[in-house]
Amino acid sequence: MRASGIGVSRAYHFLENEADSRQNIGFIRKDVFKKLYKESRNMSKLKHGDANKLMEILTNKGMSDPSCFWKVKLSDDGRLQNLFFRDTRCLIDYQHFGDVLSVDATYKTNKYDFICVSLVGINHHRMNVMFGLGFLLNEKVESYEWLFSMFLQAMYHKEPSIVFSDQDMAVMNAVDSTFRHASHRLCQWHINKNAVKHFGKLNKDPCFKNQWFRYMNGCESEHEFDMTWSRMIDEHDLSENRWLF
CATH class of the missing domain: 3.30.420 (Nucleotidyltransferase; domain 5)
Known part of the structure; x- marks a missing residue:
């Protein structure tokens, strides 16, 4: 609707009617103005300034490489x-x-x-x-x-x-x-970062955390990892923790 020249207020009012109420849309009119302003600001700068310079740099790079x-x-x-x-x-x-x-x-x-x-x-x-x-x-x-x-x-x-x-x-x-x-x-880094959300009380157990990082980083084969992982699950009674087990 914006591309067709319809103003933001009229477009939002149309969505209100289509969704039966403002609560069913999922965002308010202010959100629309913020998003469109951000897009127009970024895109206009890219069009008239740095994007053209970037194309020039890449073109010159292609000539030398x-x-x-x-x-x-x-x-x-x-x-x-x-x-x-x-x-x-x-x-x-x-x-x-x-x-x-x-x-x-x-x-x-x-x-x-x-x-x-x-x-x-x-x-x-x-x-x-x-x-x-x-x-x-x-x-x-x-x-x-x-x-x-x-x-x-x-x-x-x-x-x-x-x-x-x-x-x-x-x-x-x-x-x-x-x-x-x-x-x-x-990625293992992201797994480690996300894992602490699922440790629960084990976050306060230094022995478990040492085992965790040793198992994640020290195993040299799939068989070794499976064996040490099963040992960790048994030692800390984690069979009910579905994220770990």
Whole structure:
């Protein structure tokens, strides 16, 4: 309705009538004004300033690095929505170490509130290597699917064997729909961070917490992990804790 020239107040009044009451809409008129103001502020700045400079930088990068790959997604009115970039170094590292891919979407840019998504792996020295970088305007499944599709295109459609991510549902759904042959696993750091919510009284038990972190980090095989995990469950009588058992 906004794109058709209908004012916010009239559009909101229409929603009130369609939903029978304001309480059924799920947000108030003030929320609409705040969201539209934020979008127009960010998008207008991107259109007239930094986005054009970014395109210039990427174009120059492509001239000095012929294997450089970058793609952008624009809105209907030509404004920047999503961006993906990788250089030749990213491609070479992925060719050698691309069996495991970690998706980190925990950072945002300060000025425009874009989601910064780093696509990272680990080399033979156990050091992080960058496979690519994305900037997304929102955290919808469609945005992540676009990013992962561009990543596969940039890597000549070579899929990783394993993809690690946090428990964000949009990321998880996009991973499952885009990487058809990869196994999806949750990042251990996020598991550890989330686990304390399920420990209950065990948060005050230093012996248990030491065991937990030792089991999560010290096992070198699946068999060893299964054995030590079962021992922890038995020792602390955790068979009723459905999250742990």
